[in-house]
Amino acid sequence: MQRKLTRRTFLRNAAWAGSGLVILSNSRLVRGTLANSKLNIAGIGIGGRGAANIQGVASENIVALCDVDEKHAAATFEQHPDAKRFKDFRRMLDAVHNQIDAVVIGTPDHTHAPAGVMAMKLGKHCYCEKPLTHSVYEARLMANIAREKGLVTQMGTQIHAENNYRRAVELVQSNAIGPVREVHVWLGANFDGPPKPTDMSQPNAPTDHVPVPAGLDWDLWLGPAPYRFYSPAYAPFHWRYWWNFANGQLGDFFCHYCDLAFWALKLRHPTTVEAEGPVHPESTAKWTIAKQQYPARGDLPPVHLTWYNGGGYPALVKERNVPQWSSGVLFVGSKGMLLADYGRHQLLPETEFAGFQPPDPFIANSIGHHREWIEACKTGGPTTCNFDYSGALTEAALLCNVALRTGEKLTWDAANLKAVGCPQADAYIQRPYRRGWTL
Structure with missing residues (x-):
């Protein structure tokens, strides 16, 4: 009916x-x-x-x-x-x-x-x-x-369901800071200087054989991942920091912070991706700097997005007198900048935006992230985060680690899921499943 x-x-x-x-x-x-x-x-x-x-x-x-x-x-x-x-x-x-x-x-x-x-x-x-x-x-x-x-x-x-992100998106999309060609996203900055800490050695895979706790089916927990013997270094809490099960700090937070850039600037697939950071066969990188280039989208210009985690602030923070928030998304437009995190946003330089009146809200407030899906x-x-949108966002996040682990600047063919001229990337784009597991 x-x-x-x-x-x-x-x-x-x-x-x-x-x-x-x-x-x-x-x-x-x-x-x-x-x-x-x-x-x-x-x-x-x-x-x-x-x-x-x-x-x-x-x-x-x-x-x-x-x-x-x-x-x-x-x-x-x-x-x-x-x-x-x-x-x-x-x-x-x-x-x-x-x-x-x-x-x-x-x-x-x-x-x-x-x-x-x-x-x-x-x-x-x-x-x-x-x-x-x-x-x-x-x-x-x-x-x-x-x-x-x-x-x-x-x-x-x-x-994504909080009002702060919606108001920040409205500022960018209403051209408050002019066309945006540059975005910097940083996570957990805690000191001044280059985001390359020297005291973050990468852990090796556990070597001590520990009994599997009662009530845990370790084989099912591993699922499609290549076999590893049980260790409390993996489960239940620390799996995120091993390539076998996750994508580290970048995989954890890129989808939260870069969501704002994707939404505001209507990004989808990068054309190039490069990354630097420590590379280890088992443990994920404790710091990463990743650079992505996005093409023009209709009337919107190309965008260069840089991600930083596990270290310091982008150089632009000092150069342009940007507040040193521990984590932030900085949109750099032709008429000014917008700095945002989970709960606040600020137009910069403040003196140039004194008395600025934001646009009337045009993105409806959410009824709640779970509630939205239920309804x-x-x-x-x-x-608002259906798999078409969030799938592309996730691809962009994971491509940073593909570039890091190959050590190559990737030219990305999104239509065919291929890193052009970099066959070694294939193993990270799609890995084989453990026997007995399929999609």
């Missing part, structure tokens, strides 16, 4: 479309549910960040929960005693796919794509933590499947 498009719905969708968001043309109301019904949701990876995500959708029916670590997930299991419990998400989806509408994925990065692809192939809407995937290839695949299936998706860049699953409305 087709739903009548009311004037209110049309105006709401038009407002979202005007802010550069994707409007889904069809509503996948699984089992014919109505917009005011509750979704039936399954959770995959429900400890730590995953627990917060389940809390974010707890207004709905939590039908099934899956985690490989009983202790780490215990609190979430206890909060939802009626939910069916599983350790292997593949068995869970086989068992309950006819009973659920959507999945929420909060596993370590290396399992995002196997879980998300399986769920979406079964026609389930998907919410997944950031970065969307562990590899560039996986990010493209997730976006393609979501598009082909017409599913409602959202990546967990929760700060879109029910109505076919938009989400």
Whole structure:
């Protein structure tokens, strides 16, 4: 049955479309549910960040929960005693796919794509933590499947829903600082000088064999990743700093901070990527400087984006008297600059913007990052970090590490997922899965 498009719905969708968001043309109301019904949701990876995500959708029916670590997930299991419990998400989806509408994925990065692809192939809407995937290839695949299936998706860049980002985007898009050709994004700067600390040696892989804790299925935790014996240096908390499972500090935060640049400047795929930092076969880089070039987009000029983590401030901070915030996104326009972080933004130089009146808000405030996804699953409305948008953002993040690990400046062929003339990049763009795991 087709739903009548009311004037209110049309105006709401038009407002979202005007802010550069994707409007889904069809509503996948699984089992014919109505917009005011509750979704039936399954959770995959429900400890730590995953627990917060389940809390974010707890207004709905939590039908099934899956985690490989009983202790780490215990609190979430206890909060939802009626939910069916599983350790292997593949068995869970086989068992309950006819009973659920959507999945929420909060596993370590290396399992995002196997879980998300399986769920979406079964026609389930998907919410997944950031970065969307562990590899560039996986990010493209997730976006393609979501598009082909017409599913409602959202990546967990929760700060995207806060009003501060929206007001900063409006300033850039209303030309308050003029055309922007340069963006600097830094994370955790804590001293003056070049962002190349000398006291950050890269750890080697653990060598001590430690018993696997009771309640943890280590083989399932490894999932598609190449085998490593259990170590508390990996799980449950420190997996993010090993290439086998994640992409380090850059993979953790690029999708949060560079989200603002992607949104405001309508970025998508870089044409070149280069990076420097310590390279180790097992542990991720403790500091990175990555440079990306983006092409012109319609009337918008080309953009050079530089990322810094684990060190100091960009030279421009001192040169232009920019406030030394520990983390920041600095847009450099022809008429001025805009500095922003999660909770604040500032036009610079302050004297030149004294008395400046910001534009009337034209990007609607969010109803909440999780709520936005829930409502879109029910109505076919938009989400602001759908996999088409967040997949490209994730690709850009992960390409920095591809450039770092190859030691090459990459010329990126986005259409074919190829680093032109750099075949050694292929192993980092798409890695083989451990036996028994497929997409």
